[in-house]
Amino acid sequence: MLNIVEIEHLTVQYPDVKALDDVSFTVNKGDFLGIIGPNGAGKSTLFASMLGLNTKYKGKIKFFGQDIRKSKDYLKEIGYVPQKPIFEKNFPATVNDVVQMGLRQESDANKIDEILQQLWIHELSKRRIGELSGGQQQRVFIAKALVNNPKLLILDEPITGIDQQSIELFYSILRELNSKQKITIIWSSHDLDAVNQHANHVACLNRKLFFHGESDEFFENDELVKQYSEASMQEHMHHH
Amino acid sequence: MQRALISGVAIAILCSVIGLFLVLRRYALFGDAIAHSSFGGIALGLMAGVYPLWTAYGVSLVSALVITKVKEKYNISGDASVAVLLSSGIAIGLVIIGISGGFTIDIFSFLFGSILLVSVNDTILILSLTGVILIVVLLLYRQLLYSTFNEEQAKVSGIPVEKINYLIVFMAGVTVVTSIQLVGVLLISALFVIPNVTAIMYGKGFKQTAILSISFSIFSVVAGILVSYIFDITPAGTIVLLSISLLAGTMGIKSAGLLSKN
Ligand SMILES: Nc1ncnc2c1ncn2[C@@H]1O[C@H](COP(=O)(O)OP(=O)(O)OP(=O)(O)O)[C@@H](O)[C@H]1O
Ligand SMILES: [Mg+2]
Numbered sequence: 001m002l003n004i005v006e007i008e009h010l011t012v013q014y015p016d017v018k019a020l021d022d023v024s025f026t027v028n029k030g031d032f033l034g035i036i037g038p039n040g041a042g043k044s045t046l047f048a049s050m051l052g053l054n055t056k057y058k059g060k061i062k063f064f065g066q067d068i069r070k071s072k073d074y075l076k077e078i079g080y081v082p083q084k085p086i087f088e089k090n091f092p093a094t095v096n097d098v099v100q101m102g103l104r105q106e107s108d109a110n111k112i113d114e115i116l117q118q119l120w121i122h123e124l125s126k127r128r129i130g131e132l133s134g135g136q137q138q139r140v141f142i143a144k145a146l147v148n149n150p151k152l153l154i155l156d157e158p159i160t161g162i163d164q165q166s167i168e169l170f171y172s173i174l175r176e177l178n179s180k181q182k183i184t185i186i187w188s189s190h191d192l193d194a195v196n197q198h199a200n201h202v203a204c205l206n207r208k209l210f211f212h213g214e215s216d217e218f219f220e221n222d223e224l225v226k227q228y229s230e231a232s233m234q235e236h237m238h239h240h
Numbered sequence: 241m242q243r244a245l246i247s248g249v250a251i252a253i254l255c256s257v258i259g260l261f262l263v264l265r266r267y268a269l270f271g272d273a274i275a276h277s278s279f280g281g282i283a284l285g286l287m288a289g290v291y292p293l294w295t296a297y298g299v300s301l302v303s304a305l306v307i308t309k310v311k312e313k314y315n316i317s318g319d320a321s322v323a324v325l326l327s328s329g330i331a332i333g334l335v336i337i338g339i340s341g342g343f344t345i346d347i348f349s350f351l352f353g354s355i356l357l358v359s360v361n362d363t364i365l366i367l368s369l370t371g372v373i374l375i376v377v378l379l380l381y382r383q384l385l386y387s388t389f390n391e392e393q394a395k396v397s398g399i400p401v402e403k404i405n406y407l408i409v410f411m412a413g414v415t416v417v418t419s420i421q422l423v424g425v426l427l428i429s430a431l432f433v434i435p436n437v438t439a440i441m442y443g444k445g446f447k448q449t450a451i452l453s454i455s456f457s458i459f460s461v462v463a464g465i466l467v468s469y470i471f472d473i474t475p476a477g478t479i480v481l482l483s484i485s486l487l488a489g490t491m492g493i494k495s496a497g498l499l500s501k502n
Binding site: 051052053072075076078080082085086087088090091092093094096097098100101102103106126128 | 385
């Protein structure tokens with residue numbers, strides 16, 4: 001079976017830090033991969049490299065068997081939800097406008113309604129994006145990412161500003177997309193428990209890749225979990 | 241008079257559409273900068289005995305593209321690059337005027353506009369450029385909007401953001417020089433910025449905001465031309481004052497709480 005993503009010996013060196021050090025793993029169709037790692041672990045850097053936003057990397061990244069340096073066509077099959085969607089606060093775009101930006105073919109306009117309904121933001125469709133709460137905005141950006149029926153959804157988990165209820169809704173939406181619509185998901189998070197509960201694969205990242213495999217394999221191995229927690233704690237203290 | 245009104249309406253539409261993208265990109269004064277650099281172009285044309293608007297097109301397009309390239313390469317902020325462009329255009333213009341001993345009358349009409357004197361050829365040129373640019377904007381609507389909203393996400397969606405950026409700058413250059421006849425070099429950014437800032441305050445979506453802005457712009461230009469014709473004053477000032485009063489009115493309505501806050 002075709003791998004969706006293959007990462008081989010990925011290394012990213014910024015002027016001051018080595019953000020990723022020889023990271024290799026693959027993602028198969030149907031995976032719900034949770035990437036865990038503390039602040040500064042390189043999660044966003046990994047996504048930026050995968051999405052063609054950072055081209056200064058060593059190693060190889062393949063999507064659907066194709067090296068991404070050769071063709072950008074793979075981007076059509078990907079929906080991406082950034083960690084911090086940055087836009088002008090008073091940008092004159094409604095929820096509907098934002099989701100429409102994601103839409104490649106204008107002929108699929110009723111797709112927008114469908115997606116908005118699925119994500120429980122239908123009644124917000126005429127509101128301006130800047131007026132919404134963090135959790136609502138997050139769902140709008142998920143809707144934008146989904147509106148083209150991507151094969152792969154990449155989500156960089158936002159750190160702040162989302163209440164417990166919205167978080168639960170967010171996870172249940174992700175699980176449904178993965179199980180019912182068979183969308184492969186790569187999702188970064190700080191939250192070990194959440195990854196344990198929802199993802200079926202885990203990658204532990206802290207510049208280097210500690211572990212990659214099925215989540216049971218990781219979470220049933222107390223030693224591994226402990227090792228990881230300690231390492232990331234240390235890393236955390238080191239940073240502050 | 242008829243020609244003035246027709247050209248005026250075309251320019252009003254053009255400036256508010258292109259201006260909306262510039263304002264949202266925090267590039268509001270870019271129009272001003274190109275206008276000032278086109279001043280250098282006009283001076284060059286007058287000195288060389290070429291139709292000054294042609295040299296203005298040339299100079300302002302080249303400087304717009306160069307400044308975008310420089311900004312990209314050396315990571316200079318938008319407002320700083322605008323300031324550089326703005327002052328160098330005027331400086332070049334002044335030096336050229338100085339060298340050639342000064343030509344006061346013509347320069348004056350370019351500084352403050354001369355829409356009442358617009359020729360048949362100019363009108364045709366204005367209408368065709370407006371048509372072409374509007375068609376390009378409609379065809380590339382999603383790409384223009386998306387890359388203005390968020391460059392990074394637009395890139396991830398496969399939109400050629402760099403090319404789109406150049407396209408916007410290029411269209412802005414053409415628009416500015418085309419509009420010089422209406423309000424002159426000094427007041428062009430008013431047409432780019434004021435109707436859009438006003439329209440954005442109404443809290444609507446993108447298309448409605450664009451339509452509002454176009455309406456405000458057309459109103460100010462048409463009313464401005466008529467009023468200045470009746471009282472025999474230069475239209476540029478009247479037009480800009482009218483659009484400022486629309487802005488002030490909108491602010492008034494808004495603070496009176498009649499518009500939903502956003
Ligand atoms: N554009 C950049 N230039 C230089 N250094 C960078 C850049 N982006 C990230 N870094 C550095 O690379 C390291 C990894 O950052 P990254 O944003 O990938 O971490 P992260 O895992 O996403 O963190 P968080 O959980 O806080 O989002 C950090 O030390 C950061 O300071
Ligand atoms: Mg991050």
